[in-house]
Amino acid sequence: MPRSQDPSPRLPASGRRQPLAEVGEVALLKVVTVNATGAFLDWGRPKDLLLPFGEQDFRPAVDKSVLVKINVDEQGRPVASMRLDRFIKDEAEGLAAGDAVTLVIGDRTELGVKAVVEHRFWGLVYHDEYQAVGSRPPRRGERLTGYVKRVRDDGRLDLTLQPLGGARRDLAGERIMAALDDGEGFLALNDKSPASAIKAQLGISKNAFKQAIGGLYRQRRIRLEAAGIRRVEPGADPGVE
Structure with missing residues (x-):
């Protein structure tokens, strides 16, 4: 039987609260029960979410996760559907490049x-x-x-997955300056560093990193050294080693 009695969101064995999914959202949810009505999904609430047989693309098994759209039925009750193309449009409205x-x-x-x-x-x-x-x-x-x-x-x-243009450079610059703060003013990365090292430490691409350090240097906020980048105090000459 699906859960319905607990008044608070379910806590798994780890003690961490499950994230709540909302009506109107698309989410990947785990199957917790299958019976003659359909499958029931954990959506972080005390009462599991029904995925009716008529809204299934295949018969999911318990403990498997399915990608669904959460809607309401004619009685106003939340239900899930695996048939995303019925609800998700190919033609977008109200969006522009850079959003x-x-x-x-x-x-x-x-x-x-x-x-x-x-x-x-x-x-x-x-x-x-x-x-x-x-x-x-x-x-x-x-x-x-x-x-x-x-x-x-x-x-x-x-x-x-990255901001466009100036927003992208701003994000990369913020991450570099934060890393300098954490490293007491020094970051052991430069434009010769491997892309994998830049990604691992800053979470940005090498191209975004190079653009950002160029901007920070022109703003006189960093000095370029052979071993990496050093933060420049306001009014100091950045120089190059």
């Missing part, structure tokens, strides 16, 4: 990975976009902040 958006990662394709944008529209993150910020593709069901790279003539969205 920051919430992404929920869907299936892989030959070109990259599909993602649900703002729980309403489909978009695509191309392989080279996620390879620029990490070695692995985003996982199915993972929720990320992304950015609209382009709105195509047909309304379809090309997505990126």
Whole structure:
């Protein structure tokens, strides 16, 4: 029987509170019960979420996770559906290049990975976009902040995982300055450092790093040294070693 009696969100064995999913969202949820009514999903609430047989693309097993859209039925009760294409549009509205958006990662394709944008529209993150910020593709069901790279003539969205233009440089610069603060004013990275080392330490691509340190140097906020980058106090000459 699905749970219904506990008045507070469920705490798993680890003691961490399960994140709540909301009506209107797309989420990857675990199957906790299957009976003659359908499957019941853990959505972080005391009463499990029904996934009716009629809304299933396949019969999910207990402990497996499924990507669903959370809706309400004719009686106003929350229900889930695996049939995302009935609710997620290919043609986006009200978005423009550079907009920051919430992404929920869907299936892989030959070109990259599909993602649900703002729980309403489909978009695509191309392989080279996620390879620029990490070695692995985003996982199915993972929720990320992304950015609209382009709105195509047909309304379809090309997505990126990094801010565009100046916003991207600002984000990279903020991370570099924070790392300098943590390192007592020194960061052992420079434009010759491997992309993997820059990604591991700062979470940004090498290209974004190089653009950011160029901007910070021009602003006289850092000095470029053979072994890395050093923070410059206001009014000092940055110089180059």
